[in-house]
Amino acid sequence: MYIDFDDVNKCNFVKATFTTKELDMSLLDDRKKLCKDLNFNFDNLTYNKQVHGNDVTIVGVNNIGNIEEADGIITNIADVPIMVFVADCVSIAFIDIENKVIGCAHAGWRGTYKEISSIIINKMKTIFKSKVENIKCIIGPAIGSCCYEVSYDLVEKFNTKFTNSNESLYIIKDEKYYLDLFKINEFILMKNGIKRENIFNSNLCTYCNENTFHSYRRENTTSKRMAMVMQIL
Template sequence: MENYISIKKIEDELDFVKLAITTKNIDSKSKEDLINTFNKDDFNLDNLTSNIQIHSDIVNIVNEENIGCKKEGDALITNLREVPLLVFTADCVPIAIIDKKNKAIGAVHAGWRGTYSKIVKNTIDLMKKEYNTNPDDLICVIGPSIGPCCYEVSKDLVEKFNTILTNMEETFYIIKEEKYYLDLWSINEYILKTCGVKVKNIINLNICTSCNSDKFHSYRVHEKTNKRIGLMLQVK
C-alpha cells in the first residue's frame, strides 16, 4: 500500500497544484512521517499550515504573516505558492477546493457539525471575497470518509439535518433494519452545487474509511484512534 493517494484529474488538468491524501501507512499528525513521505518537490513542509480543529464553521486565511501558525478552525484558504494546507480526518469528510482561474485553494474538515453549519459554503464565500473566486472555476474533491453504508446516527440527528435540507433533491440518509445512516457525501455535494460548483467538477472519491479501514484511519473502527488521514493541498 502506498503512503498516499493522488487524484488523476487534478494531476492531469491542474499543473499549478499538488494534492495528496495520506493512507493508514502514516499518521499525518506526525511531521516526521510527512517528511519521510514527501520531498521538497512534492510539498514545502517548512511552510506547512494546519488548524487546531474544533468541529466548527471557522475558516482561516493563510497569508505571509501567519504561515505555520495554528489557529482554532476547520478550514484554511490561501493563494500563496509553496504553502501546503493540511486538514486531519479519520471518518470526517476532507474536502479540497481549487480555484483554477485565480490559483487559490481551500482545505476543509467537515464532520457532521461542520457539514451542518455548511463550512464548505463558508470557505467558498471567503474565497470569493479574498480571491475573487467564481464557483464556475472551482474543482472540488471529497476525500475518504465514513460513507452512508456505515455512518449510523440517531433519528434526532437526521431530523436536525432535515431542518436545513428540506429542498434537497437527493436522499441524504438511508434506513436499514430501523437504523439511520447519514450521507455526509451527498450533503456536502448538495451544498457545493447550491454554491454554484458544476456537477462535473465535484470529484467524490466514494471511499468509505470504515469499509476500507485496512487502508485508512477510521475513528469508529480503530477504537477512537488518535492517528489521522491528512489531506494536503499546495499551490506550486
C-alpha cells in the same frame, strides 16, 4: 501511501493528495515524510487546531505555519502546503483554476451542518475574487452511509435544515439510520454554484476499507489521522 488527484484537478499549478494508513499524520515524522516524498515545503506546512466548527483561516505571508482554531484553510501563496486531518470526517479540497487559490475543509457532521464549504466558497469569492464556475472540488475518503449510523434526531436535524435537497440524505437499514455525508456535502457545494462536473467525490468509506484507512469509529476513537494536503507549486 498516497491517493493523488492529479488526474482529477488537471491543474499544473497545484498538487492535492490524500494519505492512507501507512502514515499517521498526527506524527511529526510522518508529516516530514509526506513533504519529502511529494516535494512539499515542510517549513511552510500550515494546518489548524480543528474544533468541528466553520471558522476558516486565510494564510498570508505573515501567518504561514501558525496554528489557529479553525476547520477550513485557504491560501493563494505558492510553496505553502495546507492540510486538514481526518479519520472518518469528510475532507474537501477547493481549487480556483483561474485565480490560483486553494482551500481545504474538515467537515464532520458538525462542520457539514454548519456548512463550512459555504464559508470557504464565500471567502474565496470575496477575498480572492474567485468565480464559482472556476472552482473545482475534491471530496476525500470518509465514513460512508454504509457505516455511519446516527440517531433519528440527527437525521431529522439535517432533514429540517436541508429541506431543498431532492435526494435522501440518509438510508435506513434494519430500523437504523445512516447519514450520507458525501451526498450532503455535494448538495452544499452545488447549492453554492459549484458545477456538478467540477465535483469529484472519491466515495471511499474509511470504515469499510480497513486495509487502507484509519477510522475513528472502527478503531475505537483512534488518535491516528489521515490528511488532505495541497500545495500551489
